[in-house]
Amino acid sequence: MRHINRHPRQGMQILLLLLPFVLIAAAWFMGSAVRLEANPHDKLLPGLSQMLDAVQRMAFTPDKRSGDYLLWTDTAYSLLRLLTGLAISALLGLSIGIMAGVFPLIRASLSPLMTVISMIPPLAILPMLFIVFGLDELSKVMLIVIGITPMLARDLEQRAREIPAELFIKAQTLGANSWTLVLRVVLPQLLSRLITSLRLLLGSAWLFLISAEAISATAGLGYRIFLVRRYMAMDVIIPYVIWITLLAWLMDLTLRQLHKRCFPWAEGGRA
Known part of the structure; x- marks a missing residue:
């Protein structure tokens, strides 16, 4: 065999x-x-006992200065930034993908713009974001949005353009207008692809988040990793990296299960 x-x-x-x-x-x-x-x-x-001591210290012992449980506080800040950025990116990417994928007049100008923007390294404009949006939460969220939205939009545009023309012809023959075509034909196809695209871009979103937090933040998983690096605290850094990986995996699993439940037809008929 x-x-x-x-x-x-x-x-x-x-x-x-x-x-x-x-x-x-x-x-x-x-x-x-x-x-x-x-x-x-x-x-x-560091050995296992050292890392377990660090987890006990960061997750289950209040900080002497702030009284916070640092691991959970950092996680809350990071997840809020990440989920906000992903939500905005999903909404913008879906809107742009529909407009560029369905309407040729809009595609003529919007599609080349998204192509050019997607080629700009988001980390290269991070200083500009800090100057324009300040050092607070908005600049970190905007880095995720700018880094993720163009790729989402291009992927969804391509998916919209792959929808068979026969479906549009049949829908228009039955009296569907442009709005009905978008809602009944295009949107179900793109929502399925949107979840898959978000799964593929989760790693990039985490990268942008950690980079922004490392440069300017007072809390967050990326902030904590780069704060303790000056002390070579690998017993803290490694559990934090493992925790970030676990969070990303759980987010990917959640999106995968959501896709299976909401779009079983896209799973080859497996509910």
């Missing part, structure tokens, strides 16, 4: 899923044990 036709059984699939993570963790803790044995004060590869 050719290997391309071999599929893992359920038990083997779980084993193969866990294997890379187990190997990475084993390599880390073996390296940590070796370095800590040579130097008990080594900060580069």
Whole structure:
């Protein structure tokens, strides 16, 4: 049998899923044990007990200065910024995608503009955002919006242009106007694609958020990571990175389940 036709059984699939993570963790803790044995004060590869102490300190012990539980406070600030940016980006991207994908007159000017804007590195204009919008929350949200919206709009425009022309012809034959076409034909197709596009752009959204928080913030996951780096506090940085990864994975899982529930037809008929 050719290997391309071999599929893992359920038990083997779980084993193969866990294997890379187990190997990475084993390599880390073996390296940590070796370095800590040579130097008990080594900060580069902290052991499990050191990281658990850091989690206890950051998540379950009130800060002496503010009285806040820092991990949860940072998480709340970051998620608020991220979700606000994603919501605005989704609304703008969907609107632009519909207009550029359905109406040729609007596409003639809007599509090239989105193409040019999407080529601008968002981090390159971060100083401009701080100058224009200030150092508060708006500049961080706007970085996510500027970084995500053009890519969303271009993807949704392309999806709208891939809708078979026969559907538009049949709808117009039955008396549908432009507004009805958008609501009944285009929008269901693009809402499905919007969720998929948001899943694919979650990593970029987190990147923009962490970058903005690292430069100008007083709370947030990115702010905390770059604050403690000056002390080489890897026992704090690594749990924070793991926590960010877990949050991103949970967001991706939520969007995936939402897509399956709301658009089973886009899942190949699997509800």
